[in-house]
Amino acid sequence: MKIRQVLVTSAQAFASELPRLAAIDPNFVLVFGAPSYFENSAVAQALADRLPGVPALGCSTAGEIAGTAVREQSCVVTAVRFNSIRVRMATTTFTEMLDSRAAGRRLGMELADAELRAVMVFGQGVRINGSALIEGLVDTLGPELPITGGLAGDYGAFSRTWTLSPKGVSDSEIVAVGFVGSTLKFGHGSFGGWETFGPARKVTRSEGNVLYELDGEPALAFYKRYLGDYAKDLPVSGLLFPFGMLGEDRGAKGLIRTILGIDENAGSLILAGDIDPEGYLKLMHASTDSLIDGAEAAALAARLPQEKGVADESLCVLVSCIGRRLVMGDLVDGEVEAVAAVVGDSAVLTGFYSNGEISPFTPGVHCKLHNQTMTITTIAED
Numbered sequence: 001m002k003i004r005q006v007l008v009t010s011a012q013a014f015a016s017e018l019p020r021l022a023a024i025d026p027n028f029v030l031v032f033g034a035p036s037y038f039e040n041s042a043v044a045q046a047l048a049d050r051l052p053g054v055p056a057l058g059c060s061t062a063g064e065i066a067g068t069a070v071r072e073q074s075c076v077v078t079a080v081r082f083n084s085i086r087v088r089m090a091t092t093t094f095t096e097m098l099d100s101r102a103a104g105r106r107l108g109m110e111l112a113d114a115e116l117r118a119v120m121v122f123g124q125g126v127r128i129n130g131s132a133l134i135e136g137l138v139d140t141l142g143p144e145l146p147i148t149g150g151l152a153g154d155y156g157a158f159s160r161t162w163t164l165s166p167k168g169v170s171d172s173e174i175v176a177v178g179f180v181g182s183t184l185k186f187g188h189g190s191f192g193g194w195e196t197f198g199p200a201r202k203v204t205r206s207e208g209n210v211l212y213e214l215d216g217e218p219a220l221a222f223y224k225r226y227l228g229d230y231a232k233d234l235p236v237s238g239l240l241f242p243f244g245m246l247g248e249d250r251g252a253k254g255l256i257r258t259i260l261g262i263d264e265n266a267g268s269l270i271l272a273g274d275i276d277p278e279g280y281l282k283l284m285h286a287s288t289d290s291l292i293d294g295a296e297a298a299a300l301a302a303r304l305p306q307e308k309g310v311a312d313e314s315l316c317v318l319v320s321c322i323g324r325r326l327v328m329g330d331l332v333d334g335e336v337e338a339v340a341a342v343v344g345d346s347a348v349l350t351g352f353y354s355n356g357e358i359s360p361f362t363p364g365v366h367c368k369l370h371n372q373t374m375t376i377t378t379i380a381e382d
Contacts, residue, residue: 001381002081003313003348007066009074011037018050018077026051026079028087028177030317031058031164032065032352033075035154038162038169043075054079055089057175059122060162061352062153062322063332068340068349070325070332078350080315082381088113088178091165095172097209100129103174104136111178112140118186120317120377121149121176125161125355126260129209130369131273133174134358138367147367148188148377149176150319151272151356156236156326158260161355179379185314187378189301190359190370192256193294196244196282198226206277209257211269214281218267223259226283235259235270239323242372243271246280256284258323258371260355272356273369284372288328295320295335295374299342302376314380316343318351321372325353335374343378 002024006017014037021029029051037043038060047056066076090110094103103123111119119141123133130151137147152161165175179186201222205213214222224231227241238259245255253276261270275281304314318339325332340349357375360367 001083001313003078003315005066005076005078005348005350007071007074007076011042014043014075015046015050018046021077021079022051024079024081026054026081028080029054029056030078030350031056031075032061032350034064034073035060035162036073037075038164041168044164044168055087055166056164057089057122057177058164059152059352060154062155063325063353065318065336065349065351068333068337070336076350078315078348084183085179085181085381088180089166090176090178091167091173093172094124094128094174097127097129100132101136104133105140107174107176108137108140111176113178113180115180115182116145116178117181117184118146118179119176121147121174121358122163123151123174124163124171125152125154126158129273130356130358131209134367134369143366146186146188146360147358148375149358150352150354150375153322153353153355156322158235183382185304185380185382187302187304188359188376189298190357190373190375191294191297192373193290194242194244194256194284194286194372195290196284198283200246200250200280200282202280203275203277206275209271209274211271211275212266219269220262220264220267223269235261239326242284242323243281244284245275246282247276248278250280255368256370256372258321272371286327288331288334291324291328292334292338296338296342298374298376299339302378303343304378304380314347314378316347316349317377318349318374319354319357320351320374321357322353322355323372324374339376347378
């Protein structure tokens with residue numbers, strides 16, 4: 001397995017950096033960049049011209065990760081060459097939020113293969129039900145196949161996000177890559193570092209990922225009251241105070257839900273994924289130290305054991321929530337440095353700040369949509 005990476009800091013220089021990647025004859029390329037890199041066809045055209053026949057996938061971001069640093073208004077391009085692993089690409093046009101589960105099923109049918117070992121998927125970061133997207137993939141691929149990835153970002157605007165696929169750049173495509181072959185080594189981990197506060201509130205009316213009422217009160221009114229001065233900056237300020245999900249017994253589910261949008265007319269909150277209509281929610285907050293600890297825990301879970309014959313180089317894809325970046329501010333590099341210290345010098349780090357993270361909790365556990373986590377995928381080959 002070989003990996004090469006370039007960091008592009010201006011759109012004008014994008015094409016000129018790509019020949020450095022062609023030297024390894026890559027199987028596929030990952031591209032994570034600021035929205036400005038995706039607003040026209042130039043990036044897709046440059047990839048087609050300089051890396052002909054090489055499938056590329058990725059998305060717009062709320063911050064780019066390259067090496068041990070978090071970047072802004074850049075684009076990180078990572079090329080991967082496997083020795084024997086094959087890759088299968090799948091894309092589907094996404095029409096509306098209610099199409100989320102069906103879109104996942106369509107992707108799953110394209111990816112199906114007897115030797116499929118894992119999947120990575122990138123979808124829009126607005127007007128999507130990430131939970132339903134995952135359920136659709138699981139419907140066709142089964143609950144035991146590891147699925148990781150994330151939802152695109154747009155630096156907190158929650159307006160328009162982009163994905164890149166072999167079809168080009170689009171704001172209405174979901175893209176996935178499947179890894180086929182028995183020599184694949186695939187690790188994953190997802191942890192937050194957030195803490196709940198205040199009383200548990202009963203979900204009294206919800207539909208999918210739309211929360212209408214808590215304790216019989218319109219959800220938006222409740223949320224604004226708790227946020228106080230922060231309420232004027234909704235929905236962005238909602239990233240600082242996500243919800244922790246609790247079951248009917250008020251026991252923690254280990255899932256966090258971020259606010260993606262608000263509906264003033266309906267008095268509702270639009271969350272990044274489904275919530276339990278019979279469950280409870282609690283507000284959450286975090287500190288920089290607790291978030292860095294969560295990133296380290298995710299890296300420990302995702303790390304591939306060297307003693308099992310893992311190749312010298314490995315790819316480490318970090319998908320962290322934009323809400324974490326807002327909390328940590330100028331100290332955000334700390335969580336990436338914590339990951340790098342765990343996975344070691346042989347790992348090439350890439351990734352982005354997202355509107356949602358996709359991963360199982362632990363190996364063999366059903367994949368879930370996460371919010372406010374650091375989610376890590378490690379890929380290597382025997």
